[in-house]
Amino acid sequence: MRTFKIGLFGLGVVGSSVVSILRKNQDLIYSRLGAGLEVTHAVTANPAKKREISLEGIKVSSDPADILDNPDIDIVVELIGGITTAADVVLRAMDAGKPVVTANKALLAEKSREIFHKVYEKGLPIGMEASVAGGIPVLRSLKEGLSGENILEITGIVNGTCNYILTRMTEEGAPFAEVLADAQRLGYAEADPSFDVDGVDAAHKLAILVNLAYGTMVPYGDIYYEGIRGITPEDIAYAGALGFTIKLLAIGKLENGRVEARVHPTLVAEDHLLSSVNGVFNAVFLTGDNVDATMSYGRGAGGLPTGSAVVSDIIDIARNLKLGIPAKIPPLSVIRECLAERAVMPIQDISSEYYLRFQVRDQVGVLATITRVMGENGISIQSMLQPSVSEHPDEPVQVIITTHRARESDVQNSLKTLEPMEFMAGGTQLIRIERFQPELKD
């Protein structure tokens, strides 16, 4: 029996899970691959550290050359995270003619050009399913299942920490800081949660999704992202009163050759399936020109779900090695000569519906002024909600306005005009509303 040898960088939660899955499901994997898979070498910063899994049969060291310069290693798996060292590992592996599996979304998003130009040049397969939405094979859907589709829209809940926090805020009416602290205690959020709650992680995943959907390598820095720290229980309650749930969405589209790619808290209609995706679960909604709406749902993080995606990529690459073929499917969905340079649309240019919560002093003419300014900016109002009247004339009241589809820049201009007005009693909350195509409703 042929056995493919795997060199593993990183023995953290995901790395250990990969080792466990390959052992536990060894016979099953043999039946599907017709060959064996074995982690023979692991490289980690701290080889002496005690691990929860047995490392019997695995040569552990801190020297990358033990894997990268080892002619016996068939497949390199990069699970160390970070960017600089990881990029070095991936590029050196490719140069040595070794296919790579990586779960590193930061690397793939921020260094897409370095990585993918090398991948295309070498013609080697690269596995990256684990980088987006862990256990959900959504990259495979883009590259294979929907290979005949023009992808009209990507709408994803791709950060489990944010979805967990928003779900609990929605269920309990609790404020962000309180739920975050609890999530940290329970291990659903990091001690420094900014990567997750400020939207960076979701932006990385969105970059990978749009690159695969639109055969490009967008400049990661141009992707707009905004986290969930500013969402209040009141916003969630008002959104609920209007028939919406608040989710952190990663949204990708192609508009006149430019990629629309943005991450922000979003109002989603309560009866839309994405509203029912709760807790740490992820879901990616893809709309194609023929297939219409599709959604993939599952765990977006955790050692075993992410490890499972890594294992599926290893199996896929081993199937190539068995046949002696290079990459069967282009790494970014399109062949090299069809890669497109695409700019990311600035957030000012998007159009959307909006939820605006104004804090104003309860005086005559305020609503007239707000609606006049919005009208002058070409914004049409869809609904207005004034949840309570103040008991004291100095106490501010909340006015919630939702708009019909408008340009972001027009909305921003309205807010800039209104901001200095003397009746304004605080900052204005702006949350975008995502409407799905009506034909998805039947």
Add this chain to the structure above:
Amino acid sequence: MRTFKIGLFGLGVVGSSVVSILRKNQDLIYSRLGAGLEVTHAVTANPAKKREISLEGIKVSSDPADILDNPDIDIVVELIGGITTAADVVLRAMDAGKPVVTANKALLAEKSREIFHKVYEKGLPIGMEASVAGGIPVLRSLKEGLSGENILEITGIVNGTCNYILTRMTEEGAPFAEVLADAQRLGYAEADPSFDVDGVDAAHKLAILVNLAYGTMVPYGDIYYEGIRGITPEDIAYAGALGFTIKLLAIGKLENGRVEARVHPTLVAEDHLLSSVNGVFNAVFLTGDNVDATMSYGRGAGGLPTGSAVVSDIIDIARNLKLGIPAKIPPLSVIRECLAERAVMPIQDISSEYYLRFQVRDQVGVLATITRVMGENGISIQSMLQPSVSEHPDEPVQVIITTHRARESDVQNSLKTLEPMEFMAGGTQLIRIERFQPELKD
């Protein structure tokens, strides 16, 4: 530019959609494949029939040999449906060394042995994504995305007609016959709806799903199926009062080497994602030992979604042809030597929770008798609901009992014992309840 030539059997709704998609998305498909795809020949029973699409450039005939004996044809697409002729086309194509794409679930389920033994023998790729849940790439998930997973459970809403009817019955409280008539008027149900509403179509799809999940070819005739004709608006209302929605589910598991495969109306907890899958949409929930819960959702039928799946299979096979390789992935997920003979568990052997609606005369001791008989059969009662008391002693009352997990044969024995008792005022409704693993709830 290399162009792969496709011979198409069938020019109905799906066949025409395949032609349209290949034309409309020609450039996009070229960018992803690096080759062209062209339908050059079509075989149909009625070549002279006027079609909605232009057949320019396609040689249309009624002679299968025009495709099967034509050395120029690279890929054969079978979309004629039915079993006998379709089997002949697929087997002859394989014998001629031509890879096949088919959307024919009846063929793949009922003639699995004939078809797959040939496919394995020839080593050719076969595309069958369109046979289950149309636009949802769920077969690819089983064969690729979850290739490292032990599949613990498959739970699918795979018949859009039934889901449409049940959704409307739930929303409107309308009886089956009324909604069916309306669905027929709207084109969501066939003039002879039995294939859909009696569960046959779902059973075909389930056979394909379990065969792929468990590397086997189960005897199709052993799969238990039951349709939705017997579901009343009252059942839906009582289920709702207990926190459940009624869905037609296809359920597959592997229990001690035997495949559990059954299709029947099922109570699903209201807060489970499958309960939110409405209208003609399909969804397949797959649970793996590492990845835990995943779900794929989308349109299960219709020309364009199904056509899109066919096109994705054509692209996949063309990618093989470009590389000059045989099938990369075993057709039934496992390599030939690992194919397993697996029996289907008889429905009497399954265990489940149950919803039982008794129609009884309102007299003293009835509940005591029912609960005693069930207790004697080892069945533990979870809840009891008696929605109304009769105003007239002769008028039957409904008693709804849900059970804890019990063996089907014990439940059937209880019903057999109770049936002849003089207080029984009508047949007893039995609907199974599907409980999902508690760890899926966070």
